[in-house]
Amino acid sequence: MGRAEGPQVGRFERVVLPHLSAGFTLAMYLTGNKADAEDAVQEAVLRAVRYFSTLRDEDARAWFLTIVRRVCFSAYRTDRPLGTDTISIDAVGPQLVDHHEQPDLAAERLQVQQRVRAAVDQLPPLLREAIVLRELQSCSYAEVAAVTEVPIGTVMSRLSRARARLADLLHDVVDFGDAV
Numbered sequence: 001m002g003r004a005e006g007p008q009v010g011r012f013e014r015v016v017l018p019h020l021s022a023g024f025t026l027a028m029y030l031t032g033n034k035a036d037a038e039d040a041v042q043e044a045v046l047r048a049v050r051y052f053s054t055l056r057d058e059d060a061r062a063w064f065l066t067i068v069r070r071v072c073f074s075a076y077r078t079d080r081p082l083g084t085d086t087i088s089i090d091a092v093g094p095q096l097v098d099h100h101e102q103p104d105l106a107a108e109r110l111q112v113q114q115r116v117r118a119a120v121d122q123l124p125p126l127l128r129e130a131i132v133l134r135e136l137q138s139c140s141y142a143e144v145a146a147v148t149e150v151p152i153g154t155v156m157s158r159l160s161r162a163r164a165r166l167a168d169l170l171h172d173v174v175d176f177g178d179a180v
Contacts, residue, residue, distance in 0.1 A: 008052065015060040016048050022061065022137050023068040029132045030072035030125060040076060044068040062139070062146040069129065069147055112173055119169040127162035134159055 023044055027037035044067045048060075055063050120128060126148075133139045133147055134155075144159075145152045 012049065012052055015055070015058050016045075016052070016064055019061045019064045020045070023064055025136060026065055026068050026129065026132055027072055029120070029128050030069065031076045032121075036076050040068060040071045043071045043075065047071065062143040065133065065137070065139070065143075065147045066149070115170060115173050116166075119166050122169060123162055123165060127158050127165065130155060130158040131162040131166070 020041060023041045024037055027040040027044075028034065031037050031040055044064065047067050048064055051067075120131060123131065129148060130144060133144045134141070139147065141152050141155050144155045148155065150158075
């Protein structure tokens with residue numbers, strides 16, 4: 001960016017860069033491996049710089065995640081089964097360790113987390129992205145709709161189907177009660 005664009009650099013760093021981790025998490029679930037996810041986020045940042053003038057407000061999360069999603073769907077086959085290079089949810093953010101937790105309980109919790117991650121990985125890409133955006137990224141329904149470029153009703157339908165499939169896959173691990 002040129003000298004005249006200096007204030008824009010600061011604004012970009014302030015409003016877009018905080019969402020890199022969210023972009024990486026989404027890219028991991030859409031591409032299925034760390035190298036493709038890193039490449040996708042790098043390409044998304046380049047596109048975000050190029051089209052930064054199109055951002056109309058200071059909330060860039062949905063805008064940036066939309067770019068990440070488009071890169072993943074256009075540059076990488078996101079319909080293939082996820083490979084063994086999948087990174088865990090915990091690996092993309094800080095891990096909280098309770099040193100007072102009993103080893104057997106910690107092992108059981110880890111096993112449940114692994115089963116949940118494996119179940120999310122089994123979802124079709126459109127359902128997987130909806131559940132990742134809503135439950136892992138804490139996006140609102142409106143933000144998920146904006147990122148995925150579908151109506152809120154479609155988001156709600158995808159989330160309902162994703163949750164139902166997860167409940168089927170995890171019925172022996174998690175008690176969903178009457179929720180599903």
